[in-house]
Amino acid sequence: MGRPALTLPHGRHVALDKDGYLARLSDWDIEVAAALAHQEGMTLTPAHWDVINLVRQFYQEFGLSPATRALVKYTGQHLGAEKGKSLYLMTLFGGKPALTISRLAGLPRPANCF
Amino acid sequence: MKTLTFLARSGPYGSSKAKALLDMVLSAAVFEQKIQYIFLDDGVYQLLSDQDSAQLGAKNVSAALPALDLYGVDRIYLDTESLQARGLQSRQLLIPAQPCNSDEIRSLIADSDMVFSL
């Protein structure tokens, strides 16, 4: 019974949990984020990275993976009001931005996000 | 919109109750209900600034409190009698909470559609 894992260039393997989130937060790096994005059919641009880095900052600050509402508000505070909109985040990350962004950022699945 | 009241009555690290109630509050916030978060009894210890749980190998429960505003949880209350009984002062608190006496807390509870206590 194989555990879910992400395979990276040079034969590196990173363990995932049952929801596809990193099993160990310390495994995260830029290469891991790019591979996770590739799984989602996405290519990361500077605009994506701004949000991914911001959500990692949120986790550092509060010890939480943000739900959508908190993420939208926090994005507005730090990246400007025009980006602090759920439509902006959905354009970048798809229909469930809070779940996708936390996954790409190597954070646990937001506990209170449905 | 329902009024949901959460009574935080436990200290931050003696059990997982403080963290469990906080998770319930954050989950309820997603549904955009009217949420009242009331700290009383040993729950007032959850609000103290400068908590450092690294030696316990536990997550700092208080770190999430400043995020409540981002979740739209802005009705935060504090039982002044509980604070005084423990020799604590409101200037030691990490986030602003509206001080209440027992009468005020009773009426907050009476106005609730649901009350959770941990």
Next chain:
Amino acid sequence: MSTLHIVSKSPFRTDALQRCLSLVAPGDSIILIEDGVLAVNLSILGERISGTDVSCFALAGDLIARSLTTAGTEIQQADAASFVALVCEHRNSISYG
């Protein structure tokens, strides 16, 4: 024949501290751990140990987590190793849960 009294519950939620204070004898020690450290600034504890040969300790990690200090009290801070040493130094220990 001294005894170590270990108090692990909040004095505001159980009678653990009160029971301890009524049983503690000269030459004994008290250590506050977990939510027991919430008693650190209580006058009933300070008055009970002041001027006696009862020593009182509180576990440092539990204090720091809760943003509490022993400043202005007669309570000494203990780390895990000194807790173990206290258990060894006393003939018996009683836990108040």
